[in-house]
Amino acid sequence: xxxxxxxxxxxxxxxxxxxxxxxxxxxxxxxxxxxxxxxxxxxxxxxxxxxxxxxxxxxxxxxxxxxxxxxxxxxxxxxxxxxxxxxxxxxxxxxxxxxxxxxxxxxxxxxxxx
Amino acid sequence: xxxxxxxxxxxxxxxxxxxxxxxxxxxxxxxxxxxxxxxxxxxxxxxxxxxxxxxxxxxxxxxxxxxxxxxxxxxxxxxxxxxxxxxxxxxxxxxxxxxxxxxxxxxxxxxxxx
Numbered sequence: 001x002x003x004x005x006x007x008x009x010x011x012x013x014x015x016x017x018x019x020x021x022x023x024x025x026x027x028x029x030x031x032x033x034x035x036x037x038x039x040x041x042x043x044x045x046x047x048x049x050x051x052x053x054x055x056x057x058x059x060x061x062x063x064x065x066x067x068x069x070x071x072x073x074x075x076x077x078x079x080x081x082x083x084x085x086x087x088x089x090x091x092x093x094x095x096x097x098x099x100x101x102x103x104x105x106x107x108x109x110x111x112x113x114x
Numbered sequence: 115x116x117x118x119x120x121x122x123x124x125x126x127x128x129x130x131x132x133x134x135x136x137x138x139x140x141x142x143x144x145x146x147x148x149x150x151x152x153x154x155x156x157x158x159x160x161x162x163x164x165x166x167x168x169x170x171x172x173x174x175x176x177x178x179x180x181x182x183x184x185x186x187x188x189x190x191x192x193x194x195x196x197x198x199x200x201x202x203x204x205x206x207x208x209x210x211x212x213x214x215x216x217x218x219x220x221x222x223x224x225x226x227x228x
Contacts, residue, residue, distance in 0.1 A: 034226035051192045053180045060175030065200070066167045072202070076166045081205030084198075085227045086179070088186070091195030092223045093167070107207045112148035112218070113199045113227035 001046045006020035024060045036106025037075045048097040068103040076090035115116045115160045120212035122159045129142040150220025151189045155182045182217040191219035
């Protein structure tokens with residue numbers, strides 16, 4: 001999607017601090033971090049929101065969790081704990097319409113999550 | 115896992131208000147709802163935390179998102195918005211050590227998510 005910020009990051013047209021990349025997934029630091037560790041993990045394929053996932057996307061969508069866990073281990077926060085959050089549409093403050101998982105950790109989190 | 119609360123819900127040994135079930139996934143209402151819609155979506159397979167996912171789990175882990183989206187559509191909150199949250203270990207308040215996705219919606223959410 002030419003007008004999608006995250007597709008442009010995937011393609012390297014907009015700079016981002018990438019911390020992980022494979023054939024399906026890219027991860028990069030959030031530019032407005034809300035925790036000591038705050039990384040966005042996204043599918044390379046453009047999917048606007050979780051509402052738009054199809055069964056063919058299941059494996060890559062699940063890989064977002066697994067890559068997040070791998071990054072949490074690398075950053076030393078896996079055992080202490082971390083939170084995975086995906087926002088969908090306005091009520092949840094989705095700002096970029098390309099699915100992204102927020103990996104956040106390095107501090108305690110309250111409940112409810114917003 | 116015989117001592118796992120959510121495995122016992124999967125097996126029907128402990129009652130829960132199930133709102134979805136297939137071969138891989140079960141969903142049921144959270145008993146301490148933090149939003150007008152608050153459903154837990156879990157894999158039937160016992161996986162303690164996201165840190166413990168293996169590549170073989172990717173498809174089912176991704177299906178958690180898709181089932182959550184399907185339920186959000188059924189409850190009429192998909193377009194307005196909803197938040198998917200998974201807590202890992204102590205810092206994030208994980209209370210039951212069987213992976214569960216919190217689908218929450220029906221109200222606006224703040225940022226950060228806890």
